[in-house]
Amino acid sequence: MSTSINLAVIPGDGIGQEVVAQGLKVLAAVLPQDVKLETREYDLGAQRWHRTGETLPDAELEALKAHDAILLGAIGDPSVPSGVLERGLLLKLRFAFDHFVNLRPSKLFPNTDTPLAGRPEIDFVVVREGTEGPYTGNGGSLRTGTPAEVATEVSVNTAYGVERVVRDAYERAAARPRKKLTLVHKNNVLVYAGHMWKNIFDTVGREYPQVTTDYLHVDAATIFFVTQPERFDVIVTDNLFGDILTDLAAAVTGGIGLAASGNINPTGAFPSMFEPVHGSAPDIAGTGKADPTATVLSVALMLRHLGREELAVRIEDAVAADLAERDGTFRSTDRIGDALAARVAG
Amino acid sequence: MSTSINLAVIPGDGIGQEVVAQGLKVLAAVLPQDVKLETREYDLGAQRWHRTGETLPDAELEALKAHDAILLGAIGDPSVPSGVLERGLLLKLRFAFDHFVNLRPSKLFPNTDTPLAGRPEIDFVVVREGTEGPYTGNGGSLRTGTPAEVATEVSVNTAYGVERVVRDAYERAAARPRKKLTLVHKNNVLVYAGHMWKNIFDTVGREYPQVTTDYLHVDAATIFFVTQPERFDVIVTDNLFGDILTDLAAAVTGGIGLAASGNINPTGAFPSMFEPVHGSAPDIAGTGKADPTATVLSVALMLRHLGREELAVRIEDAVAADLAERDGTFRSTDRIGDALAARVAG
Ligand SMILES: CC(C)[C@H](C(=O)O)[C@@H](O)C(=O)O
Ligand SMILES: CC(C)[C@H](C(=O)O)[C@@H](O)C(=O)O
Numbered sequence: 001m002s003t004s005i006n007l008a009v010i011p012g013d014g015i016g017q018e019v020v021a022q023g024l025k026v027l028a029a030v031l032p033q034d035v036k037l038e039t040r041e042y043d044l045g046a047q048r049w050h051r052t053g054e055t056l057p058d059a060e061l062e063a064l065k066a067h068d069a070i071l072l073g074a075i076g077d078p079s080v081p082s083g084v085l086e087r088g089l090l091l092k093l094r095f096a097f098d099h100f101v102n103l104r105p106s107k108l109f110p111n112t113d114t115p116l117a118g119r120p121e122i123d124f125v126v127v128r129e130g131t132e133g134p135y136t137g138n139g140g141s142l143r144t145g146t147p148a149e150v151a152t153e154v155s156v157n158t159a160y161g162v163e164r165v166v167r168d169a170y171e172r173a174a175a176r177p178r179k180k181l182t183l184v185h186k187n188n189v190l191v192y193a194g195h196m197w198k199n200i201f202d203t204v205g206r207e208y209p210q211v212t213t214d215y216l217h218v219d220a221a222t223i224f225f226v227t228q229p230e231r232f233d234v235i236v237t238d239n240l241f242g243d244i245l246t247d248l249a250a251a252v253t254g255g256i257g258l259a260a261s262g263n264i265n266p267t268g269a270f271p272s273m274f275e276p277v278h279g280s281a282p283d284i285a286g287t288g289k290a291d292p293t294a295t296v297l298s299v300a301l302m303l304r305h306l307g308r309e310e311l312a313v314r315i316e317d318a319v320a321a322d323l324a325e326r327d328g329t330f331r332s333t334d335r336i337g338d339a340l341a342a343r344v345a346g
Numbered sequence: 347m348s349t350s351i352n353l354a355v356i357p358g359d360g361i362g363q364e365v366v367a368q369g370l371k372v373l374a375a376v377l378p379q380d381v382k383l384e385t386r387e388y389d390l391g392a393q394r395w396h397r398t399g400e401t402l403p404d405a406e407l408e409a410l411k412a413h414d415a416i417l418l419g420a421i422g423d424p425s426v427p428s429g430v431l432e433r434g435l436l437l438k439l440r441f442a443f444d445h446f447v448n449l450r451p452s453k454l455f456p457n458t459d460t461p462l463a464g465r466p467e468i469d470f471v472v473v474r475e476g477t478e479g480p481y482t483g484n485g486g487s488l489r490t491g492t493p494a495e496v497a498t499e500v501s502v503n504t505a506y507g508v509e510r511v512v513r514d515a516y517e518r519a520a521a522r523p524r525k526k527l528t529l530v531h532k533n534n535v536l537v538y539a540g541h542m543w544k545n546i547f548d549t550v551g552r553e554y555p556q557v558t559t560d561y562l563h564v565d566a567a568t569i570f571f572v573t574q575p576e577r578f579d580v581i582v583t584d585n586l587f588g589d590i591l592t593d594l595a596a597a598v599t600g601g602i603g604l605a606a607s608g609n610i611n612p613t614g615a616f617p618s619m620f621e622p623v624h625g626s627a628p629d630i631a632g633t634g635k636a637d638p639t640a641t642v643l644s645v646a647l648m649l650r651h652l653g654r655e656e657l658a659v660r661i662e663d664a665v666a667a668d669l670a671e672r673d674g675t676f677r678s679t680d681r682i683g684d685a686l687a688a689r690v691a692g
Contacts (some may be wrong), residue, residue: 083537117463149505159495191429192497219593247565
């Protein structure tokens with residue numbers, strides 16, 4: 001636990017700018033006097049790409065390595081062809097820094113809206129693999145744009161990659177009161193990757209007899225997310241299934257405005273990166289309508305990762321208290337940030 | 347419109363047997379006197395595999411071609427390794443008979459349970475591609491079972507395959523009152539396949555100026571399925587995304603017990619196959635708890651496909667009326683089948 005935090009900040013596109021400002025505000029408010037916070041902002045995203053054609057130059061990738069952590073707002077803009085910034089910047093960071101644990105907690109806070117009738121108890125965490133699967137960029141297109149085009153996408157899965165994330169998920173499950181871990185895949189169709197995942201899941205599980213395990217196909221899992229979300233504790237899954245399930249999880253737990261995430265490299269070899277699950281929402285950028293809570297909760301995940309558990313809890317408690325008092329009155333991005341900063345400081 | 351129907355019946359595993367019996371009961375009741383129904387049952391599934399090691403022998407695949415349509419119950423049993431029956435029987439049929447339109451309507455009938463608060467209006471249909479994508483079985487595993495294992499799954503997509511299903515979806519959208527078509531993919535990550543899908547979607551769309559179009563990433567689509575399902579009319583999507591989204595759709599519209607599907611070959615070169623979306627549910631097999639409604643609604647889709655629109659509507663109306671009168675009292679599989687048969691006959 002160091003007495004300084006050297007943070008890289010990538011506000012990115014759209015509401016990314018606005019929500020990151022609030023995240024930093026709350027971070028500054030929660031840090032004790034004796035912890036020195038240094039931040040460096042990186043100008044990356046759509047505007048940079050339009051100006052220079054660059055997404056993430058080597059020099060900046062190199063510079064980012066020196067930080068203790070990265071706080072990212074959002075990446076993506078309709079003025080940039082789909083995939084350019086996602087692959088060239090966001091996924092490039094996740095892969096270059098080997099963020100193999102993409103951690104996405106889902107919790108239904110009191111007094112928040114859920115589209116689910118009957119308000120089930122929801123408190124689970126998805127451990128999404130972050131460096132393999134269909135996200136590797138492996139694939140191609142032949143005879144592009146012609147009626148004879150063939151396009152492939154290759155999901156690449158290694159025992160090395162699966163074992164480490166599965167182990168991380170068992171550790172997390174073992175540390176939680178309910179100690180339950182669910183593997184989600186589609187091993188009745190994707191038999192090669194699916195069986196490898198299942199075998200490794202079973203093998204590693206023998207080292208964690210205290211953890212109850214379960215397997216669900218991804219299609220069936222979506223059903224339980226809406227009919228019985230309380231059945232989940234920790235979920236471990238592939239990169240793409242994790243992407244899909246965590247948006248659904250956000251939707252059933254108060255909305256995407258509350259969903260935090262950490263792209264974690266548990267070895268510490270490279271800085272981990274924390275970001276709200278939501279996107280850049282260009283339609284509401286600049287209107288003050290963006291809820292910065294997901295970013296603030298991502299700052300809490302970051303502090304936990306940096307060994308500052310008590311500060312993480314302080315932020316999470318502040319968010320819970322803030323949500324409990326919401327009555328539907330509109331508060332701007334800035335006002336919500338102010339309120340949370342005041343709570344964590346007090 | 348022929349005056350006879352030569353139907354292949356594959357009850358399959360678990361509750362497949364029970365629900366198919368009710369589907370046939372309702373079919374017999376709805377058919378006019380002058381339509382001759384011939385059925386041949388095929389003994390395929392887990393029991394056959396245990397007995398002979400066969401999933402779908404060539405002779406039976408050949409024999410199936412002679413039928414006007416196939417009615418299938420469910421495939422899969424925990425006593426058989428995951429994937430053996432799915433790949434060797436169910437998917438083999440879909441691929442061999444070129445069922446490129448996997449049609450899955452979702453409708454929230456009056457008086458049915460939905461986990462969604464506020465009961466939104468839901469009435470959309472998913473056109474799931476059925477012969478490509480990650481379902482081709484393309485992939486493999488190297489150094490299987492060792493710490494150095496690499497497993498791949500290749501999603502194969504062709505302009506030929508995408509264009510025909512996209513066109514089918516536009517036709518369906520154009521024929522519906524709202525005339526709206528949404529493409530769901532993940533073209534910010536799966537850039538090769540995703541861009542091909544999007545380009546073809548846009549190109550074919552120029553021939554259907556009366557159809558309003560929309561694009562959603564699959565993760566965002568799951569959010570709208572629970573927060574705003576009324577925004578959807580027709581959805582066209584890839585094989586795997588369609589698999590995931592239609593289970594979610596079933597969950598929000600009265601449950602998987604009501605979800606019907608058709609694996610359709612619109613050219614008529616091979617028989618189309620109709621099946622409930624649910625699985626074999628071995629936990630409730632033999633208890634009489636299975637709801638045969640999804641199978642009965644699949645029979646309606648079959649009749650529509652065979653040019654018997656008025657009979658399809660008669661079944662759908664009977665289901666709606668039956669659901670409207672449900673009051674939570676338990677009725678066995680058989681009783682529900684009887685009630686529906688009585689309604690369509692009357
Ligand atoms: C923007 C996109 C590349 C990204 C992903 O698919 O991982 C996003 O959806 C997420 O979940 O963080
Ligand atoms: C059983 C399985 C192979 C199948 C699929 O994935 O297509 C099922 O989930 C379905 O949706 O019909």
